[in-house]
Amino acid sequence: MALYRRIPGAIAVITLTNPPVNALSCTVREAIYETVKRATADQEVKAIVLCGANGKFCGGADIKEFSREMRGPPLVPMIDMIEESEKPVVAVIEGVAFGGGLELALGCHYRIAHSGAQVGLTEVTLGLLPAAGGTQRLPRLIGVPAALDIITTGRHVSAQEAVRLGIVDKVTDSSAMEEAIEFAKTVAGEPMGPRRLSLWTAACPEDLDSLLEGALVRIRQRSRGALAPVACVQAVRAAASLPFAQGMKKEQELMAYLFTSGQARAMQYCFFTQRAAARWTTPSGASWENTKARPVRQAAVIGLGTMGKGIAVSLSRAGIPVIAVETEQKRLKAGRKAVNSMLTRESQKRGLAEAHLGSISFTLDLRKLRDTDLVIEAVFEDMALKKQIFSKLSSVCRPDALLCTNTSGLNIDEIASAASRPELVVGTHFFAPAHVMKLLEVVCGPRTSPVAVATAMQLAKRLEKIGVVVGNCSGFVGNRMMRPYTEQAYYLLEEGARPEEVDLVLEEFGFAMGIFRVMDLSGLDVGWRSRKELGLTGPKLPPGTEARSRGGKRYSPLPDILCESGRLGQKTGRGWYLYEKERVATPDPWLQSFLEDYRSRFGIQSRRVGQDEILERCLYSLINEGFRILQEGIAASPEDIDVIYVSGYGWPRHRGGPMFYAWMVGLPKVLDKLEHYHRTHPDIPNLAPSSMLRKLVARGSPPVHQWRALIQQHSSQL
Numbered sequence: 052m053a054l055y056r057r058i059p060g061a062i063a064v065i066t067l068t069n070p071p072v073n074a075l076s077c078t079v080r081e082a083i084y085e086t087v088k089r090a091t092a093d094q095e096v097k098a099i100v101l102c103g104a105n106g107k108f109c110g111g112a113d114i115k116e117f118s119r120e121m122r123g124p125p126l127v128p129m130i131d132m133i134e135e136s137e138k139p140v141v142a143v144i145e146g147v148a149f150g151g152g153l154e155l156a157l158g159c160h161y162r163i164a165h166s167g168a169q170v171g172l173t174e175v176t177l178g179l180l181p182a183a184g185g186t187q188r189l190p191r192l193i194g195v196p197a198a199l200d201i202i203t204t205g206r207h208v209s210a211q212e213a214v215r216l217g218i219v220d221k222v223t224d225s226s227a228m229e230e231a232i233e234f235a236k237t238v239a240g241e242p243m244g245p246r247r248l249s250l251w252t253a254a255c256p257e258d259l260d261s262l263l264e265g266a267l268v269r270i271r272q273r274s275r276g277a278l279a280p281v282a283c284v285q286a287v288r289a290a291a292s293l294p295f296a297q298g299m300k301k302e303q304e305l306m307a308y309l310f311t312s313g314q315a316r317a318m319q320y321c322f323f324t325q326r327a328a329a330r331w332t333t334p335s336g337a338s339w340e341n342t343k344a345r346p347v348r349q350a351a352v353i354g355l356g357t358m359g360k361g362i363a364v365s366l367s368r369a370g371i372p373v374i375a376v377e378t379e380q381k382r383l384k385a386g387r388k389a390v391n392s393m394l395t396r397e398s399q400k401r402g403l404a405e406a407h408l409g410s411i412s413f414t415l416d417l418r419k420l421r422d423t424d425l426v427i428e429a430v431f432e433d434m435a436l437k438k439q440i441f442s443k444l445s446s447v448c449r450p451d452a453l454l455c456t457n458t459s460g461l462n463i464d465e466i467a468s469a470a471s472r473p474e475l476v477v478g479t480h481f482f483a484p485a486h487v488m489k490l491l492e493v494v495c496g497p498r499t500s501p502v503a504v505a506t507a508m509q510l511a512k513r514l515e516k517i518g519v520v521v522g523n524c525s526g527f528v529g530n531r532m533m534r535p536y537t538e539q540a541y542y543l544l545e546e547g548a549r550p551e552e553v554d555l556v557l558e559e560f561g562f563a564m565g566i567f568r569v570m571d572l573s574g575l576d577v578g579w580r581s582r583k584e585l586g587l588t589g590p591k592l593p594p595g596t597e598a599r600s601r602g603g604k605r606y607s608p609l610p611d612i613l614c615e616s617g618r619l620g621q622k623t624g625r626g627w628y629l630y631e632k633e634r635v636a637t638p639d640p641w642l643q644s645f646l647e648d649y650r651s652r653f654g655i656q657s658r659r660v661g662q663d664e665i666l667e668r669c670l671y672s673l674i675n676e677g678f679r680i681l682q683e684g685i686a687a688s689p690e691d692i693d694v695i696y697v698s699g700y701g702w703p704r705h706r707g708g709p710m711f712y713a714w715m716v717g718l719p720k721v722l723d724k725l726e727h728y729h730r731t732h733p734d735i736p737n738l739a740p741s742s743m744l745r746k747l748v749a750r751g752s753p754p755v756h757q758w759r760a761l762i763q764q765h766s767s768q769l
């Protein structure tokens with residue numbers, strides 16, 4: 052709702068009251084209409100102040116209403132009514148003014164912000180555009196180039212930048228409310244015509260076309276295939292070239308197109324699922340609601356390799372003092388140098404004062420960890436080494452210290468078996484670079500206690516990461532699903548495709564990089580090492596093993612052969628591609644003739660593999676593994692899997708995540724295709740449809756939020 056009160060000085064104060072973010076729900080819009088009308092009709096009122104309850108102006112339109120039938124007064128005429136008021140309306144921006152919240156403020160005649168506030172037209176992140184006049188008013192207020200950036204990225208703009216750009220008229224460190232009331236008194240009675248943004252003209256650069264073309268190029272690089280940012284560019288073009296009323300018409304047309312697109316639905320699904328992941332539960336009844344996290348006042352990181360360094364920086368950035376441990380002086384020195392320069396860069400980039408960073412001390416002595424609340428082990432993926440460390444930690448650390456391992460797939464239970472308190476051992480699987488990537492898989496072993504899960508999830512929040520609780524199995528959720536996806540990509544090469552063809556299809560789908568470019572970037576030796584560990588290749592492989600089969604299943608030795616010939620990806624200048632200029636992948640004629648030789652050596656008839664087949668085999672095999680994960684209870688819900696893929700594996704947000712995508716495509720179609728590909732390739736068991744998928748199809752393909760109820764809780768590994 053919106054509360055109305057009269058205060059001395061002939062001022063009416065209207066307060067949006069809809070916790071937690073004062074979203075513009077149907078009830079709020081009705082109340083705004085009513086209270087603004089009341090204030091404009093009241094002869095005693097000379098100016099109006101519009102604010103939000105609990106220190107937040109407004110988080111925008113109520114996103115929950117987008118999936119229901121629209122009711123209540125629409126936003127656009129409501130904002131127009133405010134702009135048309137003859138009495139000055141002053142918006143008090145505290146906390147946030149996002150999306151429709153900022154559009155509402157742009158309809159006001161003045162905007163006063165608190166210095167801690169943030170503003171933004173964030174609709175694009177929900178697959179929409181600012182369709183309450185934002186695409187037309189903002190360019191008129193701050194010029195086309197700055198507005199284009201804010202509208203197409205949806206980025207959060209600080210109050211300081213907002214005043215510099217002219218989005219707000221004034222910023223204050225003290226009470227924005229008091230400032231606004233005093234200000235309103237000074238402008239009462241002035242004519243409001245010049246303050247109506249709809250009457251302004253947008254300042255536009257001479258070369259508008261190249262500005263807009265540049266924006267489209269950046270959009271294609273950032274989020275290929277996403278409709279909303281492209282529509283935003285079209286709307287800003289309208290603001291630059293058409294009168295306000297026509298621009299508004301264009302804005303509405305574009306909004307109608309986006310609103311009914313599957314992409315908007317997918318992105319709104321991502322918004323809610325990301326928040327739902329924090330509300331974890333386990334079948335034992337433990338949950339975020341009934342389990343209290345332990346406080347983390349000091350943390351330690353063991354191992355200053357790529358991951359350890361990033362984790363130490365993340366902890367420090369969150370203000371947590373860190374002890375970083377290495378085994379030799381040389382590594383310690385190199386680690387210290389790298390961490391310190393990462394921190395300097397970070398604090399410059401984020402404008403963080405050194406005082407906000409947690410101190411980091413460096414040591415070779417594990418005994419220094421005796422007072423630490425939480426330790427994160429980030430050494431090589433070597434089970435024996437990890438067990439040795441956990442055994443030592445048990446004798447060094449406090450009995451209640453949480454012991455975390457940053458393994459990307461090893462058995463948490465086995466690692467925990469080396470600790471004297473296995474219930475305090477939990478997996479914290481960070482993603483590289485750990486100080487940048489948002490995802491944290493929190494891995495529960497069978498003995499992990501609820502308090503260990505709660506503490507790790509709380510840590511994720513403090514590090515500004517998205518924690519998702521998963522069960523213990525090889526590769527957990529994310530990496531386990533990657534395996535069948537990568538394997539399909541190898542098989543497609545064996546059958547006739549080229550790496551660049553596979554990558555193109557995946558990039559057209561929306562991944563920033565195709566799988567072969569990703570492998571070249573991270574190094575082909577990563578997978579090679581783990582295949583050697585598993586005895587799939589290298590010295591542990593039993594003599595006489597068939598080249599293209601392991602345990603009766605199809606196997607591709609292609610990546611092993613590449614590694615054996617020294618092609619490890621970007622770092623060696625060649626992998627699946629050639630890198631003559633640093634980081635620029637070019638198709639390699641050598642690889643093409645190598646693949647031809649390989650096919651003739653194994654009697655494989657090369658064929659043209661179509662784009663649909665590439666996409667379906669890669670994605671559906673990954674999705675199928677997701678269904679198996681649900682069936683085994685390794686993930687609590689399809690939503691959790693989707694959060695993992697969108698925030699950690701570059702799955703395009705506008706596709707919602709693999710499980711949501713499967714539902715959008717149609718589960719019967721996914722099942723049908725998997726059956727077809729499995730019939731054609733019976734030696735690839737990953738293509739055999741999972742029974743969970745069959746079950747969902749048999750039940751009429753219910754929407755994703757209903758799947759959880761169908762997952763058999765008794766098989767949960769969480």
Ligand SMILES: CCCCCCCCCCCCC/C=C/C(=O)SCCNC(=O)CCNC(=O)[C@H](O)C(C)(C)COP(=O)(O)OP(=O)(O)OC[C@H]1O[C@@H](n2cnc3c(N)ncnc32)[C@H](O)[C@@H]1OP(=O)(O)O
Pocket residue numbers: 071072074110111112113114115126147149150151152173174177179180181182183306307310311323326327
């Ligand atoms: C067929 C033709 C159709 C025609 C078209 C019809 C068009 C109709 C529309 C007309 C025009 C619309 C134009 C405007 C659009 C918008 O405004 S879209 C919304 C834009 N707003 C945002 O993007 C902000 C989203 N929220 C946030 O970024 C954050 O929540 C926050 C505000 C920064 C607060 O963060 P934090 O404090 O970390 O809290 P959270 O955990 O994120 O959120 C707390 C709970 O609040 C819920 N919530 C947040 N924002 C909204 C919202 N806008 N609507 C509804 N609910 C919201 C959030 O889900 C959390 O809920 P719980 O998880 O249940 O706790």
